[in-house]
Amino acid sequence: MDISPLPSGTLYVVATPIGNLRDITLRALDVLASVDVIAAEDTRTTANLLAHHSIGGIRTMALHRHNEHALGQRIVELLARGQSVALVTDAGTPAISDPGAMLIAFARSRGHRVVPVPGANAAVCALSASGIIASRFIFYGFLPAGSAMRRRELELLKPQPYTLVFHEAPHRILECVADLSELLGAQRQLVIARELTKLFETFHRCRLDEASAWLQADSNRCRGEFVLLVEGAAPAVPDEIGEQARKTLSRLLEHLPLRQAVALATEITGESRKRLYALALVLKRSGPKAKDSG
Structure with missing residues (x-):
């Protein structure tokens, strides 16, 4: 492992595994072992990752959606003093449906260097193994938790011809797929990607109107973290063609x-x-x- 000194005053945006702890790049391990501070969404989750890869002695601090503004200012002060900081989330890439965007914008506005260290991403992981033939997609992330707002968002997305990619939590998965079926159209194809890179990783393809029954057929199917991939709207058939x-x-x-x-x-x-x-x-x-x- 290369643990040579890193450039001072740099914020590293480091992607971490979404499940399997070995899904991390060598460069990410180098950075995590060499920075002065790691800003983590949950320091306990990050501690497990560091221990798994035998990285110790690095100061960590919790940066999450409830304290990002206040802690962001403290981290920028560390950067100004020449310290290097790694930003990580619990799983995947920071600032993509996870905290970090506010800190990154703040650091850039103060003239500090921000360096991405790419790696795991649940949406791309799901797309790559879904079998969906689509060169273009819209990554939405988590739909609103409230039914009324979620349905309004789906009405806006309904005419889009591109594959739609959503994240969803287990306690909302059934109401989410019900709204997808009603608002986007029961016949559209859906790929449910669940627990990616973990022991119970699952891919299931069906029509939107079949999703609820499949999920409820086994209580285990509603557990874990979900990526939902919905085929885009079909182009309108031109009436002028004979x-x-x-x-x-x-x-x-x-x-x-x-x-x-x-x-x-x-x-x-x-x-x-x-x-x-x-x-x-x-x-x-x-x-x-x-x-x-x-």
Whole structure:
């Protein structure tokens, strides 16, 4: 392990494991072993991580959402005195659905260097193993706890064509998936990722209207931390496209990748390529014979 002195007056934003304690980078271990102070969401959780990796003798202080403003000023004073500080959360990357953003903004406003030390992130972890084919997604984090505000937020998100990524706590998971089904549409596909990188890691794919039954079929399925991935809204089907052009495109999609099918259908029918492409996206999503490539 490289424990050479770190640049003075630097705030390090250090990602820590979301479950498995070995999911931490060598660079993160170097930084944690070398800083003057570690600002942790929960010092007990961080103490377990440090002990697991045989790191000792580093001063820790608790920085959480209830004291971030006050403690942030103290940490900036430490940076001004030339001390190096590592910011960590209980699991994952600080300031992403966790405390830290206020401290980082305060440190930057005072001219101090802020260095990210990347690593574990629950949303990306879930997406990578979900099987969802989506090059774009919206990371929302935790929806509001109150039903009325949560439903208002979902109404705003409903037309988005991108995969929606939410975090959810076990005590709200059932009411959350019920609102997702009602507000976003029962037929949308959902991937439930639970207890990522831990002993009881689970992935389950179903329609939104099937999620509540699956969760309630086994009480253990409602335990742990959740990432919910909901497929985006289907593009609206253009009304201007004639029936013959629709049939032509549908037949071509049975044998060709999407882009080739659209290009050929445009040439054959003379319809707008843009409208045919939008229709192809709808047919691809709903039709089992449409190819995934393209």
